Amino acid sequence: MLKLNKSDTLLFVIVAAMVLLAPFILNPFPQGSSLAQMFNAGYPDLMQRFVIFGILVIGFNILFGLTGYLSFGHAAFLGIGSYSAVWMFKLLSMNVIPALILSMIVAGIFSLAIGYVSLRRSGIYFSILTLAFAQMSYNLAYSVLGNPSSSYNLTNGETGLQVYSNDPQYFASSSAPDTPHLFGLAMSDSSKLDIGSWQFTFNNGYYMSGILMLVAFYISIRIFRSPFGMMLRAVKSNQQRMNYTGLNTKPYTLAAFVISGMYAGLAGGLLSSMDPLAGAERMHWTASGEIVIMAILGGVGTLIGPIVGAGFNEYFKNILSKINDGILHQWLSFLPDGLENFIVGILHYFVGKGWHLTLGLLFMMVIIFLPGGLVEGGQRLAKLFKRKKTEDGSDSNNTPAK
Amino acid sequence: MGILEVKNVGKRFGGLQALGDVNLSVAENSVHAIIGPNGAGKSTLLNCLVGKLIPDTGSVMFDGQSVLGRKPYEINQMGISRVFQTPEIFGDLSVLENMLIPCFAKRDGAFHLSAFKNMLADKEMVERAQHMLEEMNMAGKHAMNAAALSRGDKRRLEIGMCLSQEPRLLLLDEPTAGMARADTNNTIDLLKQISDERDITIAIIEHDMHVVFSLAERITVLAQGTPLVEDTPDNIKGHPKVREAYLGETQDAA
Ligand SMILES: Nc1ncnc2c1ncn2[C@@H]1O[C@H](COP(=O)(O)OP(=O)(O)OP(=O)(O)O)[C@@H](O)[C@H]1O
Ligand SMILES: [Mg+2]
Numbered sequence: 001m002l003k004l005n006k007s008d009t010l011l012f013v014i015v016a017a018m019v020l021l022a023p024f025i026l027n028p029f030p031q032g033s034s035l036a037q038m039f040n041a042g043y044p045d046l047m048q049r050f051v052i053f054g055i056l057v058i059g060f061n062i063l064f065g066l067t068g069y070l071s072f073g074h075a076a077f078l079g080i081g082s083y084s085a086v087w088m089f090k091l092l093s094m095n096v097i098p099a100l101i102l103s104m105i106v107a108g109i110f111s112l113a114i115g116y117v118s119l120r121r122s123g124i125y126f127s128i129l130t131l132a133f134a135q136m137s138y139n140l141a142y143s144v145l146g147n148p149s150s151s152y153n154l155t156n157g158e159t160g161l162q163v164y165s166n167d168p169q170y171f172a173s174s175s176a177p178d179t180p181h182l183f184g185l186a187m188s189d190s191s192k193l194d195i196g197s198w199q200f201t202f203n204n205g206y207y208m209s210g211i212l213m214l215v216a217f218y219i220s221i222r223i224f225r226s227p228f229g230m231m232l233r234a235v236k237s238n239q240q241r242m243n244y245t246g247l248n249t250k251p252y253t254l255a256a257f258v259i260s261g262m263y264a265g266l267a268g269g270l271l272s273s274m275d276p277l278a279g280a281e282r283m284h285w286t287a288s289g290e291i292v293i294m295a296i297l298g299g300v301g302t303l304i305g306p307i308v309g310a311g312f313n314e315y316f317k318n319i320l321s322k323i324n325d326g327i328l329h330q331w332l333s334f335l336p337d338g339l340e341n342f343i344v345g346i347l348h349y350f351v352g353k354g355w356h357l358t359l360g361l362l363f364m365m366v367i368i369f370l371p372g373g374l375v376e377g378g379q380r381l382a383k384l385f386k387r388k389k390t391e392d393g394s395d396s397n398n399t400p401a402k
Numbered sequence: 403m404g405i406l407e408v409k410n411v412g413k414r415f416g417g418l419q420a421l422g423d424v425n426l427s428v429a430e431n432s433v434h435a436i437i438g439p440n441g442a443g444k445s446t447l448l449n450c451l452v453g454k455l456i457p458d459t460g461s462v463m464f465d466g467q468s469v470l471g472r473k474p475y476e477i478n479q480m481g482i483s484r485v486f487q488t489p490e491i492f493g494d495l496s497v498l499e500n501m502l503i504p505c506f507a508k509r510d511g512a513f514h515l516s517a518f519k520n521m522l523a524d525k526e527m528v529e530r531a532q533h534m535l536e537e538m539n540m541a542g543k544h545a546m547n548a549a550a551l552s553r554g555d556k557r558r559l560e561i562g563m564c565l566s567q568e569p570r571l572l573l574l575d576e577p578t579a580g581m582a583r584a585d586t587n588n589t590i591d592l593l594k595q596i597s598d599e600r601d602i603t604i605a606i607i608e609h610d611m612h613v614v615f616s617l618a619e620r621i622t623v624l625a626q627g628t629p630l631v632e633d634t635p636d637n638i639k640g641h642p643k644v645r646e647a648y649l650g651e652t653q654d655a656a
Pocket of ligand 2: 444
């Protein structure tokens, strides 16, 4: 199907089903229960982040996973995409289509320039060059190009770029919503479905982003299976052999860099389409680092890893930052008071504003015990499960070879 | 005129004159060996032929065209393939993929953006790669990770990868270094077969006299960056200068 082989088709269908059914899957607990407050993730804002960061990391993986070139400045393209989209909202209309197209084009142009220079070096020097470029972009956006009193205020500095009522919006129609919309369909609108005490939210912005993520995912599968994808893996494996096999590695790595930059631009454009406000902090080096972390968490160089990594990161960030001392006390109330206070006192540093700490520890554990990321964890579990089954003998005759 | 003409090539590393004044002519469809003691400049000479090093003086002509100033991938596309002293293959890729890459490089050139084609659906390329694997006696290992191959198999794979590009000149730098006798003999047979069956010129650097005298039609002896003599194997064996400079006690072994 779709020119994919059997296992890729299966993978794609599973991911598509999860994306389309996410409002159900992510809301397992009935509305209003304390578990729902904590663990339900089926609300628009978070679901949008899942798929948008999914796109970002899928693109990053085409560069880092295939060629091994570790860009430490990919957040720059995310930010560039965000600003481009808001400019389209300001100048044309709140329709997201021109915004998304421009965010990909501008990010593509920037990644062509930055990639061309950075790819003159490899290894750590490449990473540092991309980091330097990203920090330059951040500083330009934050101050130089963001001075509200100057005539070339492109980013509106600290305040962030947003749409004002006196913006030209040359193509705006009076009937369309004044928030980002797809031909009149407002991104922020949701329809709700109540079943018993459960409530499920279907948000327009989420579904548009989700479908774009599926397209992005499909393209990445095709790239992985193409001769081009094989050449990118060859770059990672042995550049010397490539050169002496008549292959010019430069355009291959540059193409991968630009493709992944455009993915990041699209993700940035989508962030602005969900909420038309772009700030420089999106380009900060910590944001670039988070992209690397998501890619490694999920499993570098695997197809599904980026989606898993982005989802895992966003989900736990969300939960951990919601937990506070009160909730901890509630959970541990079965313990004797002294012990309860002691444990809450320790856990205090790992939740709420301390979520970085927990996520950092999780990240370290994954790196140490699962160098192939969460995908490797899943594979190991599957293997264990299979072995158990065959040991039981119950299944040994009818399990297919693969 | 040979297919490869090296004229007055010199190369200096700091204070060390690695190549003095090298003149070499390799005849088309011959097997030409370059021998010489350690540090004689053999690898340096080879590096000057494939674009890894640029000589300070002199010229290198391949089939009437200068190779100097060209990048390694451009020189390869002219028809020169190189086998390295330690096999250079794509360790993370499967054996079949290793063979596919040079096939694509030969057909599609140095860069080709085919991000939407399915690699394995390209019948022409897959058949060519599989055919080459069969010729190398490796068809059964096509799904293996190349890094997991034995050293002898890695060498065969690398030679096969070079051959799949149908080069006109194949350069080998000590292809049997560190190999067991059996593997060495296999490699000799393979190279013999290659030079018998194909229109190909082979230039080989080798320390093992057994290999050299089994394969070469002409031998150049290099010492301290300059060619001492160039002659047929029989004449080289008895040449006093060569015995003095290089062969020494290995003569009776040959
Ligand atoms: N990149 C380099 N920088 C400095 N000196 C070098 C370099 N490459 C080679 N040399 C020196 O040039 C001389 C010739 O080296 P080369 O590797 O060509 O010898 P060789 O004939 O291949 O020897 P072997 O039989 O040991 O492989 C040696 O003295 C070596 O140390
Ligand atoms: Mg050498």
